[in-house]
Amino acid sequence: MIALLSLQLMLGIKQPWVPRAILNIKVKTKLLKKSIKGILPVTKKIDAFTKRRLQVLFYFPLINLVAVICFFLSIIIMFIGFIPFLPFMVGIIVLFFGIGLAVADGLFICIGFALTGMLATGIYLIV
Numbered sequence: 495m496i497a498l499l500s501l502q503l504m505l506g507i508k509q510p511w512v513p514r515a516i517l518n519i520k521v522k523t524k525l526l527k528k529s530i531k532g533i534l535p536v537t538k539k540i541d542a543f544t545k546r547r548l549q550v551l552f553y554f555p556l557i558n559l560v561a562v563i564c565f566f567l568s569i570i571i572m573f574i575g576f577i578p579f580l581p582f583m584v585g586i587i588v589l590f591f592g593i594g595l596a597v598a599d600g601l602f603i604c605i606g607f608a609l610t611g612m613l614a615t616g617i618y619l620i621v
Contacts, residue, residue, distance in 0.1 A: 496568035496588055503561035503595075540593065548600020560591050560603060563610055587613065 495516075502510050550556075567588050571581045587609045594602030 496571070497565050500561045500565035500568060504558055504565070541597075544593065544597045544599045544602070546598050548604065549598065550600070552598060552600070556603075557595075560595065560606070563606070564588055564591055567610070584613065 498513075499510055567584050571584050571588075574580045574584070587606055590602050590606035590609060594600065594606060
């Protein structure tokens with residue numbers, strides 16, 4: 495799913511396309527309310543910390559770079575899925591990019607770039 499959304503971001507599609515099978519997933523209201531209640535404290539903390547900053551990062555070449563990085567990270571996640579905790583750590587990078595894109599906060603984008611650099615350095619040193 496991350497790869498699909500990243501490709502659409504690279505192509506400049508404003509309204510993301512999601513497979514019908516995902517759109518047709520039914521969730522019980524009680525479960526949805528419980529999930530929202532559980533995640534609300536976390537989202538309030540994130541919302542209190544985020545704001546529009548470093549807007550220069552939201553122009554054409556850098557947004558595409560974020561999309562390319564997220565695409566490759568999604569591929570990496572698929573290949574390292576059997577190694578405990580490693581997909582989670584790669585997913586954290588995608589999370590920072592996602593929050594940064596969702597709320598237009600360049601600081602989260604910068605953190606995503608920094609973590610990507612650390613991941614690339616780690617991979618280079620291991621290989």
